[in-house]
Amino acid sequence: MLFNPAIAGLTFRQSLARRRWMIVVILAALPILMALASRVYRGDDEPISAVVEILSTLTVVVVVPVTALILASSGFGAEVDDGTVVYLLTKPISRVEIVATKLLVTAAICVVATTVSTLATGLVGLHELDKTRLVLGFTAAVAVGSALYTAIFLALGLITRRGMLVGLVYMVIWEGVIGSLFPGARSLSVRQYMLSITDAISTVDPMVHLSQLPKATAWEMSAVVAIAMVALCIHRLRTFEVGQAS
DSSP: OOOOHHHHHHHHHHHHTTTHHHHHHHHHHHHHHHHHHHHHHHTTSSHHHHHHHHIIIIIIIIIHHHHHHHHHTTTSHHHHHHSTHHHHHTSSOOHHHHHHHHHHHHHHHHHHHHHHHHHHHHHHHHSSOOTTOHHHHHHHHHHHHHHHHHHHHHHHHHHOTTHHHHHHHIIIIIIIIIHHHOGGGGGGOHHHHHHHHHHHHOOSOGGGOOOOSOHHHHHHHHHHHHHHHHHHHHHHHHTOOGGGGO
16 A cells, blocks of 8 residues: 555645745736736737746746645654654564555645646636647646655655755755756756656747757656655655664
8 A cells, every 4th residue: 555544644744834825826827917917017029928938937947846844844844853753663563554545745835836837827817728839848747746756855855854944945045046947957957857847748839949958858857866865765764763863
């Protein structure tokens, strides 16, 4: 069995506790509000370019990773801090089941929030879901990115007590600075995966996007990162000593 209802309920409450749900809602609403403002002030003047700008610079760069970080940081990090991880580790529950349940629930919340936000942004900015499959491409990319970021930040929560800080460093320094300066680093950038997936699905002018990673590489590395993070979480739980939580 790979899904535990009790752990799922606990994870859901942890993810949205302490007003985290309010932050998630605000983040999800930002691109929609930006699209509405753009529609009001710019009218029908280049609506596709406006939506691309909002989704590529706000949703992909800020909303998706920050939402995942907020939700995933409580997945294991909060339990390690308050000692409730001891309860899980002393129960006859497989580590695979714990990781799978937490990842599925946390990723599901993140994916729903970000994809609904992306679809709504497209509807508001373009008046309809356009024929270029632009919104569809961004929505699929956001779903993949949300799941990957969630897996990464869940693993960070198990590896270090400063998982949120390390996650911010990864987003700002690695993806924002190093990824833009060194082409080789882009193969380890979830942001680049999302942009490449958007390009692969949409049929708009390829010059609209700024994807700097081959599409095949984006799909392959997405799978590699997901598997690696899940394996890391399972390994970490198996080698986790109960005394470490105190």
